[in-house]
Amino acid sequence: MTESFFLPDLLRILFTFVCAIVIVFGNAVVMGYLERKLAGRFQRRPGPMEIGWQGVLQLAVDGVKLVGKQLVIPAQSDKVLYRIAPIVSFAPAALPLLVIPFSPKLQGRDFDVGLLFILAIVAINVLAILIAGWGSNNKYSLLGAMRSVAQNVAYEIPMLLTLLSVIMVTNTFSLQGIVEAQERIWFVFLMPVAFIVFFIATLAETNRAPFDLPEAESELTAGFMTEYSGMGFSLFFMAEYTYMFIACSLTVILFLGGWHGPPLPYADYTSAIWFFLKVYFLLIVMIWIRWTFPRVRFDQLMNFCWKYLVPFSLVHLLVTAVVVKL
Amino acid sequence: MKDYFAVLFTGGKSLIIGMIITLREFFRPVVTVQYPREKLVVTPNYRGHTYLVRDEEKPEKHRCITCGMCQRECPSGCIALGGEKREGVKGLVLTDYRLDFTKCSLCGTCVEICPTAALDFSQEYRAVGLRREDFHYDLLRMVEEGK
Amino acid sequence: MNTSTTQGNTHRYVLNMGPQHPSTHGVLRVILEMEGEYVVNPQPVLGYGHRMHEKMAESRSWAGFLPNTARMDYLAALVYNHGYVGVVERLAGIEPTPRAEYIRVITSELNRLQSHLLWLGVLVLDLGAFTPIMYTFEDREKILDILEDVTGSRLTYCYMRVGGVVNDIDDKFVERTRAYIEWQRSRMPMYEKLVTGNIIFRKRIEELGEFTPDLSRRYGVTGPVLRASGVPYDIRRAEPYSAYPEFDFEIPVEHGGDCMATYLVRVREIEQSLRILEQALDKLPEGPFRAKTPKKIKLPPGDASFAVESPRGELVYHMTADGSDIPYRLKIRVPSFSNLSIMPELCRGMLLSDVCACMGSLDLVIPEIDR
Numbered sequence: 001m002t003e004s005f006f007l008p009d010l011l012r013i014l015f016t017f018v019c020a021i022v023i024v025f026g027n028a029v030v031m032g033y034l035e036r037k038l039a040g041r042f043q044r045r046p047g048p049m050e051i052g053w054q055g056v057l058q059l060a061v062d063g064v065k066l067v068g069k070q071l072v073i074p075a076q077s078d079k080v081l082y083r084i085a086p087i088v089s090f091a092p093a094a095l096p097l098l099v100i101p102f103s104p105k106l107q108g109r110d111f112d113v114g115l116l117f118i119l120a121i122v123a124i125n126v127l128a129i130l131i132a133g134w135g136s137n138n139k140y141s142l143l144g145a146m147r148s149v150a151q152n153v154a155y156e157i158p159m160l161l162t163l164l165s166v167i168m169v170t171n172t173f174s175l176q177g178i179v180e181a182q183e184r185i186w187f188v189f190l191m192p193v194a195f196i197v198f199f200i201a202t203l204a205e206t207n208r209a210p211f212d213l214p215e216a217e218s219e220l221t222a223g224f225m226t227e228y229s230g231m232g233f234s235l236f237f238m239a240e241y242t243y244m245f246i247a248c249s250l251t252v253i254l255f256l257g258g259w260h261g262p263p264l265p266y267a268d269y270t271s272a273i274w275f276f277l278k279v280y281f282l283l284i285v286m287i288w289i290r291w292t293f294p295r296v297r298f299d300q301l302m303n304f305c306w307k308y309l310v311p312f313s314l315v316h317l318l319v320t321a322v323v324v325k326l
Numbered sequence: 327m328k329d330y331f332a333v334l335f336t337g338g339k340s341l342i343i344g345m346i347i348t349l350r351e352f353f354r355p356v357v358t359v360q361y362p363r364e365k366l367v368v369t370p371n372y373r374g375h376t377y378l379v380r381d382e383e384k385p386e387k388h389r390c391i392t393c394g395m396c397q398r399e400c401p402s403g404c405i406a407l408g409g410e411k412r413e414g415v416k417g418l419v420l421t422d423y424r425l426d427f428t429k430c431s432l433c434g435t436c437v438e439i440c441p442t443a444a445l446d447f448s449q450e451y452r453a454v455g456l457r458r459e460d461f462h463y464d465l466l467r468m469v470e471e472g473k
Numbered sequence: 474m475n476t477s478t479t480q481g482n483t484h485r486y487v488l489n490m491g492p493q494h495p496s497t498h499g500v501l502r503v504i505l506e507m508e509g510e511y512v513v514n515p516q517p518v519l520g521y522g523h524r525m526h527e528k529m530a531e532s533r534s535w536a537g538f539l540p541n542t543a544r545m546d547y548l549a550a551l552v553y554n555h556g557y558v559g560v561v562e563r564l565a566g567i568e569p570t571p572r573a574e575y576i577r578v579i580t581s582e583l584n585r586l587q588s589h590l591l592w593l594g595v596l597v598l599d600l601g602a603f604t605p606i607m608y609t610f611e612d613r614e615k616i617l618d619i620l621e622d623v624t625g626s627r628l629t630y631c632y633m634r635v636g637g638v639v640n641d642i643d644d645k646f647v648e649r650t651r652a653y654i655e656w657q658r659s660r661m662p663m664y665e666k667l668v669t670g671n672i673i674f675r676k677r678i679e680e681l682g683e684f685t686p687d688l689s690r691r692y693g694v695t696g697p698v699l700r701a702s703g704v705p706y707d708i709r710r711a712e713p714y715s716a717y718p719e720f721d722f723e724i725p726v727e728h729g730g731d732c733m734a735t736y737l738v739r740v741r742e743i744e745q746s747l748r749i750l751e752q753a754l755d756k757l758p759e760g761p762f763r764a765k766t767p768k769k770i771k772l773p774p775g776d777a778s779f780a781v782e783s784p785r786g787e788l789v790y791h792m793t794a795d796g797s798d799i800p801y802r803l804k805i806r807v808p809s810f811s812n813l814s815i816m817p818e819l820c821r822g823m824l825l826s827d828v829c830a831c832m833g834s835l836d837l838v839i840p841e842i843d844r
Contacts, residue, residue, distance in 0.1 A: 042348050043607035045358040139488050143510060143825070209601065210673055218496045218599045219826045292348045293341065294673050295601025297826050298510060308334065337672030347667045348604055357611050369618075371640060373625035401537030433540035433631040434639060447625065 016108035069230030081135030089128030144223025148214035179258030396436035499839030573637035637763025696786025
């Protein structure tokens with residue numbers, strides 16, 4: 001049993017890992033393009049137009065440019081920390097994709113604790129940002145990093161509390177299990193408040209506007225990325241978009257019924273289409289929010305979390321507990 | 327406690343209104359112009375660099391009488407005139423009219439002061455060059471070359 | 474400049490904001506003594522854009538200084554033109570024609586609108602919203618197109634002359650301006666909802682950087698910033714010049730003295746400028762657009778000063794002449810300088826992000842300060 005089991009399993013892991021990397025890069029390209037194009041349309045301009053039809057190849061050209069750029073390492077920086085920070089941010093980004101159920105069959109591996117696995121991996125990003133901010137030896141970077149840590153720690157609480165509400169209903173941490181539990185009704189209709197709280201917390205966790213304080217352009221020039229150039233910058237950039245993708249996937253899995261949708265032929269595989277549609281819908285909403293709102297201030301960010309999100313999620317947890325018990 | 331929910335409600339409403347506005351703008355047409363492919367019409371009053379107006383009857387001739395008023399009045403000192411005496415011609419004949427466009431502030435003093443209205447603004451807005459000397463225009467040669 | 478930690482307080486550090494920083498709007502440098510994210514002592518450092526304009530005025534004929542006026546405040550070049558030709562006219566005793574005065578008012582008000590629209594976008598940009606600035610630019614382009622058609626430039630106008638203006642305005646100009654007024658009126662409710670009503674925006678600038686009329690008087694603050702603290706002081710009313718006495722308009726005043734009040738004053742001023750424009754277009758007198766003046770005007774010995782209301786406040790030209798056509802001395806009192814000097818008072822104890830918002834609400838144009 002051991003040998004015959006081992007080889008296919010290893011192949012499966014390798015294959016999914018390759019797929020995960022493809023998704024990471026593909027998502028960064030699609031998101032980079034979408035963000036610029038949609039931002040353009042929100043602002044009544046066409047966005048990238050020059051390279052390829054409607055500028056579709058813009059990101060490829062940008063990628064080449066970024067690869068070709070010199071990596072400037074500030075003289076006073078902590079060279080080791082400065083170099084590893086983008087890698088620490090980017091490397092774990094692909095791991096959560098291994099457990100995300102894109103469709104009933106398309107999933108790297110269905111852990112019993114898949115949800116916890118994702119949350120644990122995603123939390124590494126905060127460390128990377130802190131390392132980047134500290135290693136750059138730049139005051140703006142450090143301010144950005146400190147903001148990021150405080151923000152992430154604070155917003156993890158309402159996020160986990162709302163997660164707990166979902167877990168109480170489904171009784172499992174397995175992502176596949178959570179999706180299957182929503183066969184009859186999506187959780188967004190059962191607990192809309194939890195969905196809103198979770199989505200707002202997600203925006204903060206992924207450092208997206210209006211909570212993009214770690215990189216607040218108008219205040220901190222570029223926050224923790226100030227000193228990074230070329231690939232150092234683009235690794236952060238790709239990691240950011242991947243974390244956004246993961247966060248939206250999580251929202252879709254927890255609240256929007258994962259891969260559930262109108263039936264398709266070969267649904268075991270093709271229902272991934274529904275999954276991706278839902279994820280990109282949420283991502284577009286994120287972009288939409290970014291190009292509409294001003295940025296909140298730091299104390300307001302914290303106030304909002306502690307005064308609104310945490311009480312709301314606590315009450316919601318209580319109500320869910322009572323309802324489940326009944 | 328009432329305030330607590332009131333702020334949440336009005337705030338949330340204002341955010342949704344904002345998003346509706348940007349969404350509406352999203353579907354309205356683009357207002358920018360794709361510059362090298364599309365071009366806007368330049369108004370005839372546009373102030374580009376100055377040029378010597380050609381005579382309507384004899385296109386190879388200009389109306390400059392080399393009085394030197396523009397050179398004297400130019401606040402930036404960017405005009406250099408050269409003239410010489412020639413047989414059979416009253417006054418000086420223009421031999422050189424150089425405009426250092428790098429210094430010009432397009433105030434229009436030279437155009438206004440010119441007694442024979444020999445100068446005018448061009449509609450040239452695409453002044454591009456790789457060297458400083460590219461903007462040292464020789465206005466007399468432009469007339470002779472029929473530019 | 475104290476750049477080390479002070480009084481044994483080891484938590485303090487110095488953050489250098491600018492001269493290249495996205496929200497100092499030009500080459501302004503602010504040395505911020507910080508404690509965490511709180512600003513303990515902000516110190517503006519000026520002079521990165523110093524071009525000796527006042528000295529240049531003393532070394533060339535008065536007419537040669539006219540292009541310089543546009544380069545001080547590039548957002549209100551026509552208002553600066555207006556002030557300068559005003560002071561020369563007052564000194565030389567020249568009377569511009571009525572039509573010229575109207576044209577000056579119309580173009581100046583268009584210029585003011587353009588400046589306020591840019592400011593509106595930039596303030597919101599400083600707060601982190603990228604889209605409103607594009608919408609205000611759409612409106613602003615319309616003004617620039619109108620002004621380009623009559624003045625020949627888009628930003629650094631050199632349009633006004635002693636005794637009048639360079640080009641006359643025609644029916645097409647009047648028509649376009651009227652269309653623009655309609656358009657701008659139709660746009661204001663949108664800004665009201667998108668920007669003014671937005672909860673994040675309100676929370677960011679309400680009760681931020683409050684100041685009293687007394688403080689603004691001590692620092693010589695003028696313009697919308699002063700009016701936001703409850704003082705109805707506007708040169709167009711207090712010391713009427715040009716054709717302004719003939720128009721019916723309000724001086725918007727708010728009493729909060731915070732950034733929100735400054736914001737509201739400016740937004741309300743947009744409507745007032747539109748009103749002035751409308752009346753000026755209706756009443757536009759016929760006649761020459763430029764008075765007959767001698768070819769060479771010598772400035773008689775003596776002093777004259779002329780104040781105009783720039784979009785940022787009181788702009789005063791004070792000229793001393795000694796009988797030649799070169800001014801002996803030209804003193805320019807710019808509004809942004811005083812408005813900036815209040816900044817350290819306002820920003821003490823603020824968060825870093827609030828400093829950006831506060832400076833944005835002061836509407837500083839750095840080349841005007843440095844001159």
